[in-house]
Amino acid sequence: MIDACSDPRLRFLDGATVLVTGGGGLVGSRIVAQLARVGARPVVLDRFDAYPHPVRDRFEVDRHAAQVVLGDVRERATVRWLVGRADFVVHAAAYADVAACTRRPSTAFAANVHGTQTVLDAVADSAVKRLVFVSSASVYGDGARTEGGGTVIGGISRFSEEQPLTPISVYANTKLWAEHQVRLMLGGTGTAYSIVRYFSVYGEPQVPKPGSHSWMVPWMAMSAETGRPLRLNGGGHQVRDMVHVDDIARATILALVAEAAAGQTVNVGTGVATSVRRIAELIAAHYPGTAFVDTPMPEGDPRGGFADTRRAGDLLGWQPVVALADGINRYVAWLKATPGAIPDWFTAPAALAA
Numbered sequence: 001m002i003d004a005c006s007d008p009r010l011r012f013l014d015g016a017t018v019l020v021t022g023g024g025g026l027v028g029s030r031i032v033a034q035l036a037r038v039g040a041r042p043v044v045l046d047r048f049d050a051y052p053h054p055v056r057d058r059f060e061v062d063r064h065a066a067q068v069v070l071g072d073v074r075e076r077a078t079v080r081w082l083v084g085r086a087d088f089v090v091h092a093a094a095y096a097d098v099a100a101c102t103r104r105p106s107t108a109f110a111a112n113v114h115g116t117q118t119v120l121d122a123v124a125d126s127a128v129k130r131l132v133f134v135s136s137a138s139v140y141g142d143g144a145r146t147e148g149g150g151t152v153i154g155g156i157s158r159f160s161e162e163q164p165l166t167p168i169s170v171y172a173n174t175k176l177w178a179e180h181q182v183r184l185m186l187g188g189t190g191t192a193y194s195i196v197r198y199f200s201v202y203g204e205p206q207v208p209k210p211g212s213h214s215w216m217v218p219w220m221a222m223s224a225e226t227g228r229p230l231r232l233n234g235g236g237h238q239v240r241d242m243v244h245v246d247d248i249a250r251a252t253i254l255a256l257v258a259e260a261a262a263g264q265t266v267n268v269g270t271g272v273a274t275s276v277r278r279i280a281e282l283i284a285a286h287y288p289g290t291a292f293v294d295t296p297m298p299e300g301d302p303r304g305g306f307a308d309t310r311r312a313g314d315l316l317g318w319q320p321v322v323a324l325a326d327g328i329n330r331y332v333a334w335l336k337a338t339p340g341a342i343p344d345w346f347t348a349p350a351a352l353a354a
């Protein structure tokens with residue numbers, strides 16, 4: 001675990017109440033753990049139904065949060081009550097899977113658009129010092145195939161915060177709408193905000209979701225662990241900027257307090273592009289004899305790119321510290337040491353056929 005306590009700016013959070021929507025999820029629970037370590041009082045609002053098997057204990061939400069509220073970000077009274085007691089808000093709750101949002105656009109709209117509006121209505125009317133909205137690099141679109149923006153280096157896109165945004169999935173479109181709405185509603189008010197655009201998050205205790213094509217580290221590690229081949233959509237030539245969840249959590253809590261980040265949008269990525277095939281190779285190195293199989297590109301799956309990290313350095317004073325090979329070593333070690341980490345559905349006949 002990265003020592004989140006070592007940055008003196010985080011002393012501003014000592015004793016502060018921080019509402020973390022989606023604090024029961026992978027990223028939210030890591031944010032909550034780091035907030036607790038710097039002396040803050042994290043309060044979680046979450047539906048706790050993102051995974052079809054129990055992860056709440058494994059994510060240790062109840063261990064680190066001062067209060068855990070089971071509820072929906074669309075519940076106006078609950079959100080108002082929680083925001084009214086908060087010094088800071090991290091809005092991370094979302095229907096957070098590209099494929100699921102494509103299958104169920106109305107659910108994506110409800111959670112990511114309606115839910116964000118409910119949070120903004122409460123925050124705009126409050127004494128909250130800063131809202132951090134969790135967005136996604138998916139707003140950039142399709143990587144090297146995207147017209148009209150960004151820098152293409154060696155055929156791979158480097159995504160910069162000020163370039164045009166061309167989302168190609170329902171999920172990305174909801175995040176883009178929410179970003180704009182944060183700026184429109186909080187810009188020029190007394191409530192500061194920061195928007196963080198995460199690239200591809202991985203790291204223990206991440207577990208896959210059924211029917212997803214995201215989160216390839218757990219998918220591939222669990223496939224290899226159970227003796228299955230590693231699927232390479234589109235041959236695995238698309239690239240991702242893989243950023244460890246501990247680094248993601250640290251960047252997010254810095255975005256709550258970094259003065260220069262107020263009113264700004266900041267990429268949270270490593271600046272390193274890694275092909276999906278390379279990620280598979282790093283995992284397969286732990287499981288000799290693992291086979292690869294090429295599969296078609298799913299709808300909404302971008303060719304990808306990597307983060308321009310200059311703003312993260314300049315505005316947050318953040319840089320990642322977990323190298324991908326080390327992060328994958330950690331994940332595989334965790335997987336091998338954690339009984340029950342592989343969900344039952346993962347080895348059920350339907351999942352095996354997929």
Ligand SMILES: NC(=O)c1ccc[n+]([C@@H]2O[C@H](COP(=O)([O-])OP(=O)(O)OC[C@H]3O[C@@H](n4cnc5c(N)ncnc54)[C@H](O)[C@@H]3O)[C@@H](O)[C@H]2O)c1
Pocket residue numbers: 021022023024025026027028045046047048049050071072073074091092093094095096110111115134135136137197198199200201202
């Ligand atoms: N994991 C990634 O690679 C990645 C990349 C970019 C952005 N993000 C964003 O990071 C945030 C956290 O994602 P994650 O990877 O931890 O996913 P996750 O599914 O583990 O966490 C999301 C949490 O939000 C909760 N939630 C969903 N809808 C809700 C609602 N209507 N009311 C209350 N709670 C609700 C879920 O129960 C879940 O616990 C999301 O906003 C996601 O879009 C993630």
